[in-house]
Amino acid sequence: MADHSTTSAQASDAQAGYWKANVRIILISLVIWALVSFGFGIVLRPMLSGIAVGGTDLGFWFAQQGSILVFLALIFFYAWRMNKLDAEFGVDEE
Amino acid sequence: MDQFTINLLFVGASFALYIGIAIWARAGSTSEFYAAGRGVHPVMNGMATAADWMSAASFISMAGLIAFVGYDNSTFLMGWTGGYVLLALLLAPYLRKFGKFTVSEFIGDRFYSSTARLVAVICLIVASVTYVIGQMTGVGVAFGRFLEVSNTTGLLIGACVVFAYAVFGGMKGVTYTQVAQYVVLIMAYTIPAVFISLQLTGNPIPGLGLFGEHTASGEPLLAKLDAILKELGFSEYTTHNGDTFNMVLFTLSLMIGTAGLPHVIMRFFTVPKVSDARWSAGWALVFIALLYLTAPAVGAMARLNITDMFWPNGTDGEAVTIEQIETDPRYDWMANWQKTGLLGWEDKNGDGKIQYYNDKSDAMAAKAAEKGWAGNELTNFNRDILVLANPEIANLPGWVIGLVAAGGLAAALSTAAGLLLAISSAVSHDLIKGSINPNISEKGELLSARIAMAVAIGVATYLGLNPPGFAAQTVALAFGLAAASIFPALMMGIFSKKINNSGAVAGMLAGLVVTLLYIFLHKGWFFIPGTNSFTDADPLLGTVKSTSFGAIGAAVNFGVAYLVAGMTKETPQEIKDLVESVRIPRGAGAAQDH
Numbered sequence: 077m078a079d080h081s082t083t084s085a086q087a088s089d090a091q092a093g094y095w096k097a098n099v100r101i102i103l104i105s106l107v108i109w110a111l112v113s114f115g116f117g118i119v120l121r122p123m124l125s126g127i128a129v130g131g132t133d134l135g136f137w138f139a140q141q142g143s144i145l146v147f148l149a150l151i152f153f154y155a156w157r158m159n160k161l162d163a164e165f166g167v168d169e170e
Numbered sequence: 171m172d173q174f175t176i177n178l179l180f181v182g183a184s185f186a187l188y189i190g191i192a193i194w195a196r197a198g199s200t201s202e203f204y205a206a207g208r209g210v211h212p213v214m215n216g217m218a219t220a221a222d223w224m225s226a227a228s229f230i231s232m233a234g235l236i237a238f239v240g241y242d243n244s245t246f247l248m249g250w251t252g253g254y255v256l257l258a259l260l261l262a263p264y265l266r267k268f269g270k271f272t273v274s275e276f277i278g279d280r281f282y283s284s285t286a287r288l289v290a291v292i293c294l295i296v297a298s299v300t301y302v303i304g305q306m307t308g309v310g311v312a313f314g315r316f317l318e319v320s321n322t323t324g325l326l327i328g329a330c331v332v333f334a335y336a337v338f339g340g341m342k343g344v345t346y347t348q349v350a351q352y353v354v355l356i357m358a359y360t361i362p363a364v365f366i367s368l369q370l371t372g373n374p375i376p377g378l379g380l381f382g383e384h385t386a387s388g389e390p391l392l393a394k395l396d397a398i399l400k401e402l403g404f405s406e407y408t409t410h411n412g413d414t415f416n417m418v419l420f421t422l423s424l425m426i427g428t429a430g431l432p433h434v435i436m437r438f439f440t441v442p443k444v445s446d447a448r449w450s451a452g453w454a455l456v457f458i459a460l461l462y463l464t465a466p467a468v469g470a471m472a473r474l475n476i477t478d479m480f481w482p483n484g485t486d487g488e489a490v491t492i493e494q495i496e497t498d499p500r501y502d503w504m505a506n507w508q509k510t511g512l513l514g515w516e517d518k519n520g521d522g523k524i525q526y527y528n529d530k531s532d533a534m535a536a537k538a539a540e541k542g543w544a545g546n547e548l549t550n551f552n553r554d555i556l557v558l559a560n561p562e563i564a565n566l567p568g569w570v571i572g573l574v575a576a577g578g579l580a581a582a583l584s585t586a587a588g589l590l591l592a593i594s595s596a597v598s599h600d601l602i603k604g605s606i607n608p609n610i611s612e613k614g615e616l617l618s619a620r621i622a623m624a625v626a627i628g629v630a631t632y633l634g635l636n637p638p639g640f641a642a643q644t645v646a647l648a649f650g651l652a653a654a655s656i657f658p659a660l661m662m663g664i665f666s667k668k669i670n671n672s673g674a675v676a677g678m679l680a681g682l683v684v685t686l687l688y689i690f691l692h693k694g695w696f697f698i699p700g701t702n703s704f705t706d707a708d709p710l711l712g713t714v715k716s717t718s719f720g721a722i723g724a725a726v727n728f729g730v731a732y733l734v735a736g737m738t739k740e741t742p743q744e745i746k747d748l749v750e751s752v753r754i755p756r757g758a759g760a761a762q763d764h
Contacts, residue, residue: 091753099665105259113248114418114421117244118414118417118418119418130392131381131391131393131396132390132393132396133408136244137381139241139244139247139248140247141466143247144251144455145463147251147252147455148452148459150259151448151451154258155258155445155448155449155451155452158445158448167755169756169758170756
């Protein structure tokens with residue numbers, strides 16, 4: 077019995093660590109997600125207006141293409157990072 | 171071969187393909203009907219999700235919205251793709267781990283409340299039904315223009331095809347048909363764009379051509395477009411004219427709404443593993459991005475081509491003559507589209523020429539008076555025809571036009587099928603099995619799912635034939651409901667153990683009520699014209715338009731849920747354990763049924 081409760085306590089500790097790490101990765105990703113779209117694409121566009129991109133400025137590029145490319149990179153990064161994290165904490169699918 | 175025969179060939183061949191797939195992928199069990207047996211490869215699932223998501227609005231309307239407004243409508247590009255980041259990070263893997271069949275089932279189990287499940291089902295059905303009407307009208311328009319049959323006949327043919335593969339194949343049939351439809355629609359969208367980009371910039375990739383050089387003038391394409399539009403009195407293409415706060419809020423509402431639309435979420439139930447759900451969201455966005463990175467180029471290049479059509483001698487020269495419009499084959503598209511009532515022109519000053527300019531601009535008034543213009547003579551240009559007419563405007567070969575016809579239909583049909591599936595599973599699984607008759611056999615449930623689907627197709631066809639006057643506004647309603655009710659409930663269910671049954675129900679109802687209230691105050695009660703107290707030009711809250719309110723509705727949902735959960739009985743231990751198990755991938759395994 078004693079053994080069993082120790083292992084389950086360890087397991088739940090590991091699980092808490094896994095969840096904390098996951099939430100951290102999500103938060104960092106969402107900061108980038110907001111920065112490229114709401115930031116560079118809309119609110120911060122006037123600050124980037126000095127950087128010329130093909131007949132217009134960097135903010136326009138982020139609004140029409142750049143943010144989509146960053147979104148793609150974020151999702152693939154998250155999938156790769158989480159699959160690694162799953163294995164580190166031993167919670168991956170058998 | 172004439173254009174009609176070519177269109178018929180392309181559309182007929184694509185329909186034969188969909189029916190063939192339907193016969194091959196017939197669903198035998200509820201697991202196959204609701205979740206394609208959870209055996210769909212993540213790349214295939216990504217493709218199907220992309221076709222499911224990209225509707226008549228993405229294919230037909232979006233480039234037109236960007237072309238005639240420019241930078242300010244980048245909101246659609248960011249909003250309709252950014253939602254996938256939320257889906258991939260916050261919802262998809264956990265809902266797949268939960269391992270049930272519907273979105274409302276998760277809400278009902280997690281919040282141990284049949285009321286919560288019922289609220290979710292109602293939101294889901296209202297959102298899906300309003301969304302499907304737009305698809306059905308889109309099918310009618312595409313048929314009407316390309317196959318020269320009446321709207322009604324076109325719509326009935328479309329409904330029969332959807333019936334064939336959705337009713338018999340369920341999610342399995344729909345998934346594999348959507349893969350085929352994706353291939354058809356992406357070719358139909360990109361091939362004309364490649365041709366046009368080559369003509370204008372010499373670059374075969376439209377997304378790069380957009381930021382490239384306009385070959386004819388040697389200037390950057392966007393700078394050239396800005397200059398031409400300015401000379402005609404329009405606002406420049408790349409400048410920001412609207413309100414910044416509303417633009418941010420609208421983009422956010424589209425993102426949250428995308429992540430909360432049930433027909434998209436349920437696609438992630440079909441993959442074998444939790445890790446596959448993460449990859450699948452990425453693949454879905456890859457396939458969506460192929461169209462979304464092309465769309466801004468299609469918009470800008472079409473705008474340039476159209477101005478060029480009306481000012482063949484430059485904006486300082488003479489406008490196009492009516493004689494040329496009637497005789498030059500390059501202008502045949504105008505007569506074709508005039509017949510549909512979506513394009514119109516009128517020689518107001520009787521000079522035999524058609525002047526296209528912005529007659530609302532003060533700067534143009536002096537020039538117009540000097541030249542004897544009596545107002546803009548391109549009196550009607552429906553934005554929705556831009557993508558469909560684009561190959562004709564650019565004078566592309568007939569087979570490209572046939573392909574675009576098949577692509578527009580593929581976009582509308584694939585989304586309609588996904589929505590109908592969401593509706594039928596909500597009715598048979600959540601309402602009939604979940605509340606009315608929990609002891610129904612698998613065979614009985616499958617039959618009721620098929621009957622629900624058939625009824626849903628019937629209702630959608632009827633509404634497509636007799637579209638309520640508010641069809642356009644209802645899409646805002648669908649996104650508002652998804653953003654304000656479904657997304658927050660799912661997210662809190664996964665990320666907070668503190669939210670209990672009362673909190674979730676109160677939150678969903680509060681989000682739902684304020685959002686509906688705000689939309690009705692601006693668009694009229696139940697969309698009845700004249701009953702609105704405010705307009706989107708002068709909204710109730712500062713610059714917040716009713717279409718942008720979904721994000722605020724979501725915030726209200728979160729806030730109320732936390733407040734009420736803090737004041738009521740704590741979440742029971744077994745539900746906390748359920749949340750723990752949803753958070754880790756291990757043990758996802760096979761599909762669980764009750």
